[in-house]
Amino acid sequence: MKYPKKVINYIVEWLKNYANENKMDGFVVGISGGIDSALTSTLCANTKLPVLCLEMNILQEKKQVSRALNHIYWLKNKFNNISSISLNLNRTFEAFQNDIGTKSEKDLEFLSFANSRSRLRMMTLYHHATINNFLVAGTGNKVEDFGIGFYTKYGDGGVDLSPIADLLKSEVYSLSKTFGIIDEIQKAQPTDGLWLDNRSDEEQIGASYDELEWAMKYQNSNKISELSSRDQKVLSIYKQLNSKNSHKMIPIPVCQIPNSFR
Secondary structure (H helix, E strand, O other): OOOHHHHHHHHHHHHHHHHHHOOOOEEEEEOOOOHHHHHHHHHHHOOOOOEEEEEEEOOOOHHHHHHHHHHHHHHHHHOOOEEEEEEEOHHHHHHHHHHHOOOOOOHHHHHHHHHHHHHHHHHHHHHHHHHHOEEEEOOOOHHHHHHHOOOOOOOOOOOOEOOOOOOOHHHHHHHHHHHOOOHHHHOOOOOOOOOOOOOOHHHHHOOOHHHHHHHHHOOOHHHHHHOOHHHHHHHHHHHHHHHHOHHHHOOOOOOOOOHHHO
């Protein structure tokens, strides 16, 4: 990124202005131990408005929890407008699993429960946002939000505003480096933390973020045959996910009733 500090200042002012214009008092951010939530919370902290960081453990790998807590500790040492709450939502999630009434080994059920973990976190964020008159700050980047739709609808996709959704993953890392976000987060393998086997994003998607960024920018559709077999595979993965998840990336369809029927 050519001017990371200018981008940082622009996003911080955008966040501050949006909160002030909408008469909101601050921000709440879910801290996962990953780079996106680390950057988002740091940008929010720079507004000088109150920021509530929520660490929400749902059957989480210990390393993810420790990275999240270490980031919150780092933030609190740098800013005096940070508060935090650590929540263990295991019992709540397990009660939901037991009460929902279905148990099987089907892949779609595993996916549904993974999405339910994300939606439980969204509910928790909005509870704390409501009682504090805060905004829920989204943590999705451009590749996830507008490239392959790699998020849960009404889960981590359910937010009030998206400060980093126009940043490619490489740009997220660039700004995080500028801020000096702790090394263990900058070096951690990206994961959504929604699966019991702690699979990485790359394992789920089948391509790295660097490869997906290339696919997003690729325009020479007439020269696909000239690409390497790996590039062709990545392009295919990107196009399939972009198409499959397009319903997440467009406004909710509204059935418009013809005026002649009214």
